[in-house]
Amino acid sequence: MKVLLIGSGGREHALAWKIAASPVLTRLYCAPGNPGIAKVAECVALDPANHAQIVAFCKENAIDFVVVGPEAPLVAGIADELRAAGILVFGPSKAAARLEGSKGFTKDLCARFEIPTGAYQRFTQADAAKAYVRQQGVPIVVKADGLAAGKGVVVAFELQEALDAVDACFSGAFGGAGAEVVVEEYLDGEEASFFCLCDGKTALPFGTAQDHKRVGEGDTGVNTGGMGAYSPAPVMPQAMIDRTMRELIEPTMRGMAEIGAPFSGILFAGLMITKDGPKLIEYNTRFGDPETQVLMLRLKDDLLLLLKAAADGMLDQVSVRWNDEPALTVVMAARDYPAAPEKGSVIRGLDSAAADGSVEIFHAGTAEKDGELVANGGRVLNVTASGRTVAEAQAAAYAAIAKIDWPEGFYRRDIGWRAIEREKTAAL
Numbered sequence: 001m002k003v004l005l006i007g008s009g010g011r012e013h014a015l016a017w018k019i020a021a022s023p024v025l026t027r028l029y030c031a032p033g034n035p036g037i038a039k040v041a042e043c044v045a046l047d048p049a050n051h052a053q054i055v056a057f058c059k060e061n062a063i064d065f066v067v068v069g070p071e072a073p074l075v076a077g078i079a080d081e082l083r084a085a086g087i088l089v090f091g092p093s094k095a096a097a098r099l100e101g102s103k104g105f106t107k108d109l110c111a112r113f114e115i116p117t118g119a120y121q122r123f124t125q126a127d128a129a130k131a132y133v134r135q136q137g138v139p140i141v142v143k144a145d146g147l148a149a150g151k152g153v154v155v156a157f158e159l160q161e162a163l164d165a166v167d168a169c170f171s172g173a174f175g176g177a178g179a180e181v182v183v184e185e186y187l188d189g190e191e192a193s194f195f196c197l198c199d200g201k202t203a204l205p206f207g208t209a210q211d212h213k214r215v216g217e218g219d220t221g222v223n224t225g226g227m228g229a230y231s232p233a234p235v236m237p238q239a240m241i242d243r244t245m246r247e248l249i250e251p252t253m254r255g256m257a258e259i260g261a262p263f264s265g266i267l268f269a270g271l272m273i274t275k276d277g278p279k280l281i282e283y284n285t286r287f288g289d290p291e292t293q294v295l296m297l298r299l300k301d302d303l304l305l306l307l308k309a310a311a312d313g314m315l316d317q318v319s320v321r322w323n324d325e326p327a328l329t330v331v332m333a334a335r336d337y338p339a340a341p342e343k344g345s346v347i348r349g350l351d352s353a354a355a356d357g358s359v360e361i362f363h364a365g366t367a368e369k370d371g372e373l374v375a376n377g378g379r380v381l382n383v384t385a386s387g388r389t390v391a392e393a394q395a396a397a398y399a400a401i402a403k404i405d406w407p408e409g410f411y412r413r414d415i416g417w418r419a420i421e422r423e424k425t426a427a428l
Helices: 010-019 051-060 071-075 078-084 103-113 126-136 159-170 238-258 291-298 303-311 390-401 417-427
Strands: 002-007 027-032 065-068 088-090 120-123 140-144 153-156 181-185 190-199 203-211 214-216 220-223 228-231 264-274 277-284 327-334 359-363 366-369 372-375 379-386
Touching: 002 010, 002 051, 010 027, 010 291, 010 303, 010 359, 010 379, 027 051, 051 078, 065 078, 065 303, 071 078, 078 088, 088 303, 103 120, 103 181, 103 238, 103 277, 120 126, 126 140, 126 159, 126 181, 140 159, 153 159, 153 220, 159 181, 190 238, 190 291, 190 303, 203 238, 203 291, 228 291, 228 390, 238 264, 238 277, 264 303, 291 327, 291 359, 291 379, 327 390, 359 390, 379 390, 390 417
Parallel strands: 002 027, 002 065, 065 088
Antiparallel strands: 120 181, 140 153, 140 181, 190 203, 190 264, 203 228, 214 220, 228 327, 264 277, 327 379, 359 379, 366 372
């Protein structure tokens, strides 16, 4: 099978690494890819935003299957254009991708189909949004409605912080994503990431993880795209998975079908596990980043066949198996991320760092310049490891980081802390 993977980040490197191991794969392309992906796939200089270019490449190279990594092409309708050209694709339609493309759309869907989530209001004017914030009080959550690369969300514990967040959205800080604002109830509990493979009819659970959104240790500082993750999430035992499927995922699948937008692809539920059970924070319509990195280390089965089963509408005929050992990934980011990350600094020592068989290093934002590997983004490397315990996986990841020569990079030193505290308590 000839496959085209679209994307260039750590998520796509992890997907490429796993797809490349499939015995049914004959050739793997990635557009545009990165230096890490180039070790397992043929990178091609295509623009994911240029759908006509992608379709033409698929026809010229007899591509059998396209896997779309990032959210922006999905929200823009790339899956529809590929399907219209007769090309099999893993990823939701433009109509179904609204689950990620518009937070207001998702909130309205939850209200209509009684899916547990926080109370909310939608606004197109700053004054009205601010009045609602003052009425509700803090803590409160302010979100840009559209895609903002994980940065359009403010969890405000001070009134002025919430009001400033409203102003930031409507002043264009997040581009068109902030033209509408969703202000919603603050949910208290423990966050978890839950994934399902979907084919429009069937939703198949596809792993749990916990990520670390805040830039600073102790979960402090501003939200980022994610500074690290581990899988599985201890807060999501089988009983909680079953409840999440029953109360959130299955009503979402029924609701999307009812409104004429059946969901096919990966449904990524950002959850808050509250005292009253699981509640939806938001949906994403693509694999998580950096959660994919830890899921791929744990997946026993052939990823390519699972993705194809979803695209073919045959998920009721497959199952998913996982390694019991947990996996953990630490994001190494460029100085000043997430505000204005520095690009161009040289990175060395990756071969030595990855020499341990339990370690994989996925490239998230790298490039090659004058024969050297350089930083080319905010989140640059995902140092990923497995172990018998989360503590063991964490130790392996940080031991690998110690061998990487990149003075301009930084990382959190407490990834996995919550799970490790649980392990210590269980051992007493």
